[in-house]
Amino acid sequence: MTTVIWGTSFPILKDTLGTIPPSMLVAIRFGIAAIALSPWLRNINRRLLRDGALLGGILFLESTCGLLGLETISANRSAFIVSLNVILVPLLGFLIGQQLRRQILIAAGLAVCGISVMSWEGGGLGVGELLTLASAIGVATYVLLLEAIAPRHSSLALTAVQAWVMFLIGILWMLPSVPLQDFAVGDRLPALLYLGLVVTIAPIWIQATGQRWVPATEAALLYTMEPVFAAIFSFWFLSENLGIRGAIGAGLILTATVISQYRRGSATPTQEIALNEATTVAEERFREKVGSNR
Template identity: 40%
Template sequence: MIKFVLETHKHTLGFVLILITALCLGTGPAVIKEVIVSLSPATQFALRFTIAAIILTPFVRNLNLNLLRDGAILGVLLFVIFATGTLGLETAYANQASFIFGLNTIFVTLFELLFRKRLSIRMILAAILAFTGIGVMSWQSGEALMGDFWLLASALSDAAYIIVLEIFSPHHSPIPLVTIQLWVVALLGILWAAPEIIENIEAIQTSLGLLIYLGVVATALVILCQTLAQQWTSAQDTAIFLALEPVFGAIFAFLLLGETFSTRSFIGAAMVLVGIILILIRPKIDSSDSALPQLQESTVTDVTVLKGEVLIGVLSTEGEIEKLV
């Protein structure tokens, strides 16, 4: 029964998992802002991914070379995404970070166009609406901070990650694939933070609860849900649906950090939701599209037949096969 439900509703389940991913991702910037008050970005980063990798390691089965290769490629992309995002949060507001990271929606669409994959007008319109909505939500007067550029690099890397994950995820079990990624990121993070970890022992103990949350929920659960979901959803659908993350990010930034959520942000959020609805409403298949093409009678009047050959002609109106010699 469970297997039947999964098979018949796997596309819907994929959207539910992406929604969970967006919700958990939305909590990340606010929590990270709290942690990096006492911990360096590199230390927070290394501990977060180490915790996530340790949590999933006992469930890993059936490793092979293809799995290790694909997991390592995704792990490097994942490192770039979260490292640049962490650096950006040193100077950017948490809600602003969520909005800039949400630009991965339009980057995925641009990558798909670059690779000349077929995109519907509905898909392009949804991406434009989501991108415009994110722009409305994140627009602020004044000069851009360096953190904004780090966050832009994070969004660009995430778009590449979404497309590559769409290719790799159907070929592997989700837990081993995710665990390999997490260990790649954790090891790179430890190398990055090695000089600072010992100096931050006391701060680590103080922030241990938040680090566990980041590792288990905002990292392991997020990447696992997205990896599983992209076995059933396309990269474009995933990117559009993840456009909800800035909305959740702004809400949590307001609740946890007191960062304001203006009227302009609500307008942008509505535009993002419209884009998502365009993805969820799928056009019905016209029954005429599935009909077999009708055979037409040959108009050839003069047929030259080689020795020993027989041409089987067209069906007559009575359903009989005429032989042309």
């Protein structure tokens, strides 16, 4: 579900940028999400505020880089570059002591080839591609941090703090750059509501909930289909085509993301630990029930 929602966001953001400045779009989008999530801020504490501010700040930078990149490159090209976060998660994990599997290096090589082919079709690696690559790095960093932070807090409370942090930073960015007389959304209100209520809230909440049990590298696997959905929706909404070289590059990137997450065996260590913990709890409850019936 998250990948489908994200897939729709690329063409909608691209289309909305035609009439609304990036800073204004960011402020309104995250403002809608923040207001909707306000009821879950009642039990806020210092630790939740600190963790939410960290995640919200990273998510704001990631979203802003991706949005600025969309001003100069197509929505489908942006989606395939952002999907590199699937490979970047284990690469960044290696820097903090996690094991780096051999297929990650193979996948990284394929991904570099894919970006090169896509950029070649567009006349070289431009500012838009570099900003979008920075967005992918931001996504990978966010996923890794969320793996450690999500189990500490309520998913909705953590999502609410992140939304407010992104909204406040967005306001600080928008006010100096957009005159008040230009503050008008016109017929873009439905798109802004969708971006704020669905594209922003749903994925952040789903990630915060899911990564209580799913490690970052496995969560990243679920995001591999995002650029495929983005390409479909971009063709549907914007009539965008990747072109021959673009399609080859996209295929290499998609192949790289799948290879990077391939694992032999039926269960990961995390799954085995979770199974053992569940078995232990079940045994304890069974003993308590037997003892109470004696």
